[in-house]
Amino acid sequence: MYILLALIAACALGVAVHYLMRGRELRGVALVPAVSTAVAAAGYAIGQWAGLGEDNAWLWLISVGGGIVAGVVVAVAVSTARARSDERLRASLGI
Template identity: 60%
Template sequence: MYILLALIAACALGVALHFALPHRELRGVALTPAIATAVAAAVYTILQWAGVGEGSFWLWLASVGGGLLLAAIATLTMSTLRVRHDAAARQALGI
């Protein structure tokens, strides 16, 4: 049941991360929290299967922190690609 705490924390911090990163008008509000939550769930589950205890600091750091880190990287990458695509489309249309 502790996995729910990790997922709620990753989702809530993912929402905060969405608003902290640039170009938020180019993506949906659920993108960053969804990535953070999915990665946190996968990392938490893998580490539990590997034998890391629920009380371990490293389990929580890896799951929540890793989820946020990968969500930030993915969000920044997608936003940058969107900006480049929009600029290329404007240039192609002569706008």
């Protein structure tokens, strides 16, 4: 049941990351929250399998913190790649 708290927190913080990072017009609105939630789910499951209990701060740091870090990395990577691609397309079209 506690996994829901981790996933909801990661999703909400993923939405915040999407709106706080530059270049949000270059990526989909659901991309960063989805990645954050997926990484949080994987981190929580791995932490549980490793024997971490719900009262252990490392479990929450791994799941929610890992989701946020992954969301930031994806936001930067996708925005940068899209900006480069758009610039190449503009150059090839002579705009």
